[in-house]
Amino acid sequence: xxxxxxxxxxxxxxxxxxxxxxxxxxxxxxxxxxxxxxxxxxxxxxxxxxxxxxxxxxxxxxxxxxxxxxxxxxxxxxxxxxxxxxxxxxxxxxxxxxxxxxxxxxxxxxxxxxxxxxxxxxxxxxxxxxxxxxxxxxxxxxxxxxxxxxxxxxxxxxxxxxxxxxxxxxxxxxxxxxxxxxxxxxxxxxxxxxxxxxxxxxxxxxxxxxxxxxxxxxxxxxxxxxxxxxxxxxxxxxxxxxxxxxxxxxxxxxxxxxxxxxxxxxxxxxxxxxxxxxxxxxxxxxxxxxxxxxxxxxxxxxxxxxxxxxxxxxxxxxxxx
Amino acid sequence: xxxxxxxxxxxxxxxxxxxxxxxxxxxxxxxxxxxxxxxxxxxxxxxxxxxxxxxxxxxxxxxxxxxxxxxxxxxxxxxxxxxxxxxxxxxxxxxxxxxxxxxxxxxxxxxxxxxxxxxxxxxxxxxxxxxxxxxxxxxxxxxxxxxxxxxxxxxxxxxxxxxxxxxxxxxxxxxxxxxxxxxxxxxxxxxxxxxxxxxxxxxxxxxxxxxxxxxxxxxxxxxxxxxxxxxxxxxxxxxxxxxxxxxxxxxx
Numbered sequence: 001x002x003x004x005x006x007x008x009x010x011x012x013x014x015x016x017x018x019x020x021x022x023x024x025x026x027x028x029x030x031x032x033x034x035x036x037x038x039x040x041x042x043x044x045x046x047x048x049x050x051x052x053x054x055x056x057x058x059x060x061x062x063x064x065x066x067x068x069x070x071x072x073x074x075x076x077x078x079x080x081x082x083x084x085x086x087x088x089x090x091x092x093x094x095x096x097x098x099x100x101x102x103x104x105x106x107x108x109x110x111x112x113x114x115x116x117x118x119x120x121x122x123x124x125x126x127x128x129x130x131x132x133x134x135x136x137x138x139x140x141x142x143x144x145x146x147x148x149x150x151x152x153x154x155x156x157x158x159x160x161x162x163x164x165x166x167x168x169x170x171x172x173x174x175x176x177x178x179x180x181x182x183x184x185x186x187x188x189x190x191x192x193x194x195x196x197x198x199x200x201x202x203x204x205x206x207x208x209x210x211x212x213x214x215x216x217x218x219x220x221x222x223x224x225x226x227x228x229x230x231x232x233x234x235x236x237x238x239x240x241x242x243x244x245x246x247x248x249x250x251x252x253x254x255x256x257x258x259x260x261x262x263x264x265x266x267x268x269x270x271x272x273x274x275x276x277x278x279x280x281x282x283x284x285x286x287x288x289x290x291x292x293x294x295x296x297x298x299x300x301x302x303x304x305x306x307x308x309x310x311x312x313x314x315x316x317x318x319x320x321x
Numbered sequence: 322x323x324x325x326x327x328x329x330x331x332x333x334x335x336x337x338x339x340x341x342x343x344x345x346x347x348x349x350x351x352x353x354x355x356x357x358x359x360x361x362x363x364x365x366x367x368x369x370x371x372x373x374x375x376x377x378x379x380x381x382x383x384x385x386x387x388x389x390x391x392x393x394x395x396x397x398x399x400x401x402x403x404x405x406x407x408x409x410x411x412x413x414x415x416x417x418x419x420x421x422x423x424x425x426x427x428x429x430x431x432x433x434x435x436x437x438x439x440x441x442x443x444x445x446x447x448x449x450x451x452x453x454x455x456x457x458x459x460x461x462x463x464x465x466x467x468x469x470x471x472x473x474x475x476x477x478x479x480x481x482x483x484x485x486x487x488x489x490x491x492x493x494x495x496x497x498x499x500x501x502x503x504x505x506x507x508x509x510x511x512x513x514x515x516x517x518x519x520x521x522x523x524x525x526x527x528x529x530x531x532x533x534x535x536x537x538x539x540x541x542x543x544x545x546x547x548x549x550x551x552x553x554x555x556x557x558x559x560x561x562x563x564x565x566x567x568x569x570x571x572x573x
Binding site: 195 | 413414415417426436438440
């Protein structure tokens, strides 16, 4: 192996986001050579609309996973937030303020989940499993189970009406969150809280505050993704989002290199992971491959990523590259 | 009656947890630059004493004095504000963070008033602090989880020293360590002593190592101090004798 390939290999192993980026590029080249429809404006819109919500929710889940928690209920906040916005607008608020109210309510829901988790020591898997059913019931109750139309106006266009607005929001927020994770105390303390909770507490870090904050962030991102999605499809659907969007977001995070065990993760990796899943789903649709195959591929990808993460960690320890 | 020459002094400390009397009145003094080794079995009360000195527990009765001033620590942070820092056995290091991030954990340097971390300055200051006390690591960018037990212990000590600790409490710094690694930590402790600006209290199990590095030693058994002496006047056999005597007494 010459020096250059060795350097490249080292980069791919050291930076999990680099390997998933490589996978994405290979997929793009493959699909483009198999079908001329891939690199068209219409298809790029489709791909971006696939993975924009996964990216936003993945950002929230990544912060939570790093701090050693998980949120299963965020897909239900995705469905609930647009209804809160609707009712705020019906009550007389302008659309922008309706969005703000919906995000505040989302933040409050995240706060409740966080407090229950850290105060009462309930594992977040259980807290958010309960919250998942509770929020879903809440959405179905206040909506009566029927979908509504989104309001007209410029706010809606900026938030999701234009074909590329969803993905621009998603990428912009992902970049901001990447900076937060790598270059602020909040990000560093999030890693510490998940990596060594006892040690972080002994160093004086307020672990509970960090975790509650990350639960709130995740819920807000879920609610915001739901609002963007509602404006995009011009309909507020009580059955939107759900467990499917939540699991795809966690899959994006894990494929991108975030550990399910806490203490390490990457926002950019989550963005690339979501893009890879979006490209796969879209590519298969273009090629006319059965949609069920997508689930097989996603499942296999998560397993392979987890196995290789464990193997690479052991290999790095041995070879110390 | 207080001696301002003492970096730390404990007078007749007792500690009771419910019905269990963990400490039956222990006193100690520590001059600046001096090192005390605390020996004793597991469950003898060494760790309880350490936790009282570091502000983690409050004593049931007894007094603590820092430079002759009586103090009542309300928390670990409070004790830290008096320059008393404990290096815990679990090291309080985050394996998935770099060496320099660990060195500055919860006292990070930022770019002025902005919320953004000044990685460059932390990196440089961490490297300087490690070099200052002669700790070698491959790179301050290396994740702590990649380092050996001895290197991790050295980083934990360096972190405490660089945060201006005046009294360092080392909780079994040589536990689960090979001879070479332990030698490295002992050499580091000796360099710290030579500088003369920190006092140290070390809990340890190895009599020979402790007598070798500490100025004075203390034996804690069943919550009481059964021996106190200068290391230079004490032998390993003497300490073993005390332990045997204690066991015989306990058996009867």
